[in-house]
Amino acid sequence: MEARGFVASGPAALSRRLEAASPRYGEKAIFALLAGCAVLSVVTTTAIVISLVVPSIQFFGEVSITDFLFGTDWGPTFTPASFGVLPIVVGTLSVTLWAMVFAIPIGLGSAIYLSEYASRRVRRAVKPILEILAGIPTIAFGYFALIFITPQLQKIWPGHFLGGPPLLFSVLGGGLAIGLMIVPIIASISEDAMSAVPRGLREGAYALGATKAKVATRVVFPAALSGIVASVILGVSRAIGETMVVLIAVGSTPNLTLSPVESVQAMTAFIGTTATGDIPNGSTTYKTIFAVALLLFGMTMVMNLLSVRLVRKYRQAYE
Amino acid sequence: MASGLEPKTARAEMAMAGARGVTSEMMSKQPRKDVIRNTIFGSILLLTIAVALAGLGLLIGKNLVDGASRLNLDLITHNNSSNPEEAGLRNGLIGTLWIMFFVVVMLVPLGVGAAIFLEEYGNRSSRLIRLIEVNIQNLAAVPSIIYGLLGLAFIARAPLDLGYVVITASMTLTLLVLPVVILASREAIRAVPASIREGSMALGATKWQTIRRQVLPASVPGIVTGVILALSRAIGETAPLIPLGAATFLTFTPGPFTEFTAMPITVFTWVKQPQPEFQTLAAAGVLFMIAVLVVMNSFAIWLRNRYEQSW
Amino acid sequence: MIPRKSILAISCCGVIALGVAGCGSSDDESTASSGGGASGLSGSIKINGSSTVGPLTQAVAEQFNGENPDVEISVGQAGTGGGFEKFCVGETDINDASRPIEPEEAAICKKNDVSYDELQVGNDALTVVVNPNNPNDCLSVEQLAQIWGPDSPASSWSDVEGADSSFGADIERFGPGTTSGTFDYFTDAINGEEGVQTKDYNNVGENDNQTVTGVEGSEGGIGYFGFSYYEENAQGLKALQIKNPDTGKCVAPSEETVQDGSYAPLGRPLFVYPATDAGTKDPTKSFLSYYLDNVNDVASGVGFITLTDEQLKKSQDALASMTG
DSSP states (O other): OOSTTOOOOOGGGHHHHHSOSSOOHHHHHHHHHHHHHHHHHHHHHHHHHHHHHHHHHHHHHHSOHHHHHHOOOEETTSSSOEEOOHHHHHHHHHHHHHHHHHHHHHHHHHHHIIIIISOHHHHHHHHHHHHHHHHSOHHHHHHHIIIIIHHHHHHHOOTTGGGSSOOSSOHHHHHHHHHHHHHHHHHHHHHHHHHTSOHHHHHHHHHTTOOHHHIIIIIIHHHTHHHHHHHHHHHHHHHHHOOHHIIIIIOSOOOOOOOTTSOOOOHHHHHHHHHTSSOOTTSHHHHHHHHHHHHHHHHHHHHHHHHHHHHHHHHHHHO | OOOSOOOOSHHHHHHHHHHHHHHHHHHHTOOHHHHHHHHHHHHHHHHHHHHHHHHHHHHHHHHHHHHGGGOSTHHHHSOOOSSTTTOOSHHHHHHHHHHHHHHHHHHHHHHHHHHHIIIIIOOTTOHHHHHHHHHHHHHTTSOHHHHHHHIIIIIISTTTOOOSSHHHHHHHHHHHHHHHHHHHHHHHHHHSOHHHHHHHHHTTOOHHHHIIIIIHHHHHHHHHHHHHHHHHHHHTOOGGGTTTTOEEEESSOOOTTSOOOOHHHHHHHHHHSSSHHHHHHHHHHHHHHHHHHHHHHHHHHHHHHHHOOOO | OOOHHHHHHHHHHHHHHHHHHHHSOSSSSOOSOSSOOOOOOOEEEEEEEOTTTHHHHHHHHHHHHHHOTTEEEEEEOSOHHHHHHHHTTTSOSEEEESSOOOHHHHHHHHHTTOOBOOEEEEEEEOEEEEOTTOOOOEEOHHHHHHHHOSSSOOSBGGGSTTSOTTOOOBOEEEEOOTTSHHHHHHHHHHHSSTTOOOSOSEEOTTOHHHHHHHHHHOTTEEEEEOHHHHHHTGGGOEEOEEEOTTTOOEEOOOHHHHHTTOSTTTEEEEEEEEBHHHHTSTTHHHHHHHHHHHHHHHHGGGTOBOOOHHHHHHHHHHHHHHHO
């Protein structure tokens, strides 16, 4: 290593000191290439925003924003059309909530078990099997919810708990199916994060007399927190954006309710059925798709901004 | 496994044996309370896995029961047809394979490249990096149908003007699942201890050499998990393909630059038909798609197991 | 543990199996013609549109392909509206439609210089079904409007004027999604305007099979869909006769009653819209005349009602004048 460029200054110059002194053009080219890959995401978002904003502006020229955002009657394909978006917003949130209520405990529990309790052989066998859940076609999940989950729930439902047994199309049936679909996302990525925690941390805790449960929850879990949170955020994102399962199992009837046993319509289901249906292009009804999609995009953007802030706060504590 | 700790002298060996003895005696005298708590906790965890596996089992079982009669070679050697006795998945299978091939080719470099950039070259506090981060997370939540409309507007039509062909579908699906790969790869790269990087740099390696020879191989398992999850999603997606002109029926075998169809589209079409035989076919189709998925994943899993290591 | 070797083995087996599928003979799905004429016709035809008419076009295309194996036909089902969107920018050659083209769509076609023709290729009976335990046999348009109308529709069967008073089950409605042509046609015919309907119903989206399940399982159930869904499930459902608004007679849905027009107002025509550019040239030209020549043979196999001789002649004349 050349002594050229060996400047005795503070830590800020450390990286420069360790690298080769001559400018490597290959390095610069690679930097540009990699930057390009990352910037692609910005390009995609810009394209999405453009393709959504233009028709939405036209839409809001025909329908007032307050009617849209605060109205409670959603029927753009009926005559006369009504454009109050609240029922489908609540529908989306309701389904996502129930999906996460199921997916987070099951996903995290599986991850902790596989990483801390299971032997290597069990882990190598079970992890791929769980990942199969991620690959089941979404229509299969939808129909599974419709023809199996909901009927079984109807059979075992205790009386009028939460308002009675679930209807044919219901939030609970679709929510559970989506939850099951998300379990591998949370389980696999969290498990990877937990396995990557250095053994030293665990062994130190064991040496101090901690039980396995304590080590898993107090040492490994917090150390892997950034990966775990990333997996949960990814899971929530997937749940919010899921189209087919909600379309098939939760229904297409907009209904402003928080009850899990009723049929509601989620925003994605509305977009899905309207975009592939017989609505004439260029009509106000067709443009509702873009307005709803823009709203969904905005909602998830807010959610993600908040979560990035949250993650940074916790990440600092453990690094 | 902890290696390099073999005792080299007789005295060290005795000390080691003594330490082991004391530790095991101490460990076995865990207070009752802790042992019980431990067991309960372990059982709850086991229960969660059991629920997940049971869910999977029920789903596969239900389709097996419904579709068993059509699980034969005809399923993949016949093309789709309006006659349920004749219909099969052949064109859908070939279409899906073509689409997945191009997705893998585009997804892995783009996803891993972006992850490397964000983790290794990015300045954590720079605004551009933060913007890209939030962007990627947000893209993971965009409904798949929107990606379909996006692909229609910009890839099938101007400016890329590729038409309703396999490549268009592959590009659209790649964009759809890219966030998964980026996020998972980032976590994997981040988990590589700093000491590895610093050691490599201290030996005179350039940044890219360090990444290529130390960081990447170490993060392969996590990256592969991301790719598995991403491909699994892409193979089963129906909604984004419909605006992209996916056909439900072709009289020819699809290729990279022709009209295409895919297995999920075929199965979805079957499910909507009135004839009950089509329902049976649909169940068999779902099972076959899962089988294809398992085959696709098994190579990736082999790769993951091979590169597995613990710190 | 799954040993490494067996994972590799699975991958290899998979590749081989897929190879078998890929090389699987593509000539065992040709239904009719054996060795058909080497017609020399080649080229491609892009078809998209209604998911109702799609299966009919598909069946014709299959048969056509048996005799003309070099013609590459693709049939999509993006919906009548979704199909017109592609059709009116010249991306497809033929659009399947379960309703006539709307003025807004026609305007877009005109703007893009896409001229087309309208050919009727079949008929469909929108069938209203109830549970077999329902004693009512015949309903009039007014009674249906009481059940499906937008403002305070009847909630139980005994509330329906003129219905069998011994039957008092709660009405449970099942119907297709609001973006489907079936919904448009039904609401127009029964409630007087497209899109006007009560929102209190089980929306089955695109899957009419759910209407079948729903009505079969609900005593007071009532639903509507295309004739093929009734035909396939006739044993578990009861099709209502509709009182013809002109003659006052109760008419059951069937091939004859749709063709002679007595099943009113719920008989509907099915169309294909060929683009003039493509339709005047081979292979589309030959495909279209093959379509009209053979559609009546194919239609009943996929649950559709054939064209009358008069309707067939009209379509063939329209085709002839387009192709000149």
